[in-house]
Amino acid sequence: MQSRRNFIGKVATGLAGTLAASNVLGASDRIRFGVIGAGARGSELLREALACPNTECGGIADIYAKPREAAQAAAPGARVYADYRSLLEDRSLDAVLIATPPHLHAAQFLDSLAAGKHVYQERPMAFTAEDARHMRSASERAPNLVVQVGHQACSSGHVTDAAGFLRPEWMGRITGIRAHFFRNTPHGKPQWTRPVYPDMTAENIAWEAFLGDAPKREFDANRYLNWRSFMDYSGGSVTENLSAQLAFWYKLLALEIPHAVTMTGGVYLWKDGREVPDTMHVSLEHAEELLFSWDSGFGNSQLGITEDVLGTDGTISRSQQIRYVPQKINRPGGNEMMGTMRTEPRAHMQNFLESIRGHQQPNCPVELGFRVSIACRMATESYRRQRTVLWDAASEEIV
Numbered sequence: 001m002q003s004r005r006n007f008i009g010k011v012a013t014g015l016a017g018t019l020a021a022s023n024v025l026g027a028s029d030r031i032r033f034g035v036i037g038a039g040a041r042g043s044e045l046l047r048e049a050l051a052c053p054n055t056e057c058g059g060i061a062d063i064y065a066k067p068r069e070a071a072q073a074a075a076p077g078a079r080v081y082a083d084y085r086s087l088l089e090d091r092s093l094d095a096v097l098i099a100t101p102p103h104l105h106a107a108q109f110l111d112s113l114a115a116g117k118h119v120y121q122e123r124p125m126a127f128t129a130e131d132a133r134h135m136r137s138a139s140e141r142a143p144n145l146v147v148q149v150g151h152q153a154c155s156s157g158h159v160t161d162a163a164g165f166l167r168p169e170w171m172g173r174i175t176g177i178r179a180h181f182f183r184n185t186p187h188g189k190p191q192w193t194r195p196v197y198p199d200m201t202a203e204n205i206a207w208e209a210f211l212g213d214a215p216k217r218e219f220d221a222n223r224y225l226n227w228r229s230f231m232d233y234s235g236g237s238v239t240e241n242l243s244a245q246l247a248f249w250y251k252l253l254a255l256e257i258p259h260a261v262t263m264t265g266g267v268y269l270w271k272d273g274r275e276v277p278d279t280m281h282v283s284l285e286h287a288e289e290l291l292f293s294w295d296s297g298f299g300n301s302q303l304g305i306t307e308d309v310l311g312t313d314g315t316i317s318r319s320q321q322i323r324y325v326p327q328k329i330n331r332p333g334g335n336e337m338m339g340t341m342r343t344e345p346r347a348h349m350q351n352f353l354e355s356i357r358g359h360q361q362p363n364c365p366v367e368l369g370f371r372v373s374i375a376c377r378m379a380t381e382s383y384r385r386q387r388t389v390l391w392d393a394a395s396e397e398i399v
Contacts, residue, residue, distance in 0.1 A: 061082070144359075
């Protein structure tokens, strides 16, 4: 497994400038794709892509045989690989779908672009600020390759509805966004914890490939399977959930990277060895004089998954539906309105494929993924350091 240090060194010395050009596809051409990471999310993306017109899966890579073989059942003609780099050697593949733990994203992303593949990169785009910078750089060096970051709400009908509601005369001055992400599970069934099966052994799982450039440690099937609970591989609810809510509003409001982020909380409920918090608050301060506040927990679902954009003249409330509510003190004649736009099935995947055929920018490009990745990393760094962290825009470093 190539280490992060090695591939960053290659990019820094200019080797990324030799990125291969992709095959030029027309509007009606079949797109052959491969899947890197065939777990639950990778298998879902595989099915989404196969359900889109004129697609074919040519390869599936995973470090564990069981999900490889399970995914192949959905694409019987696909070859299977234990090492994703072998999949990338298949010149007949036009694109790859990457659905692996966040700490592996950068290496696989850079290798995929270097192999001339269009990339659907599951969220978050990058795990660290360093990864984000080099992924952005590699994408800039390959302008003919399409990259779609997997923030699916960016292709939803809510985007059109929200854009219509965000009229200055309806919203006034926006100074805050209050967001929630709350879930609950039955007693004794912690969020994200899956049972370890007997065949999850060092002989059946390429452990070194899973670790990548994360700290070395002895084989641990629980860390492999339940990687979302460990800070070496994931930011927990921040990278899984806050990232998606940020991406939607960063897109609509064109928000830049926050200049200061504070995260507090802890493991208050599920004392099962997890490192990422199960109860948390994140405050993101933006130079646009807007405060994005986010609360999340895994012990009560009453508040649900919501965002409220707060303007002097109106509010946009988003959950499963989206609506506009006027502030009667400033818009006495304003009317409440519900969003009307439908989200088509597989809209984000279809947008990725259409962007490849049409040689156009997708709905969630690298620059948006970059801003969201940095904001999320600032949150997890604040939690680790137990203080507010700042973004140094000149050096592009978290301080």
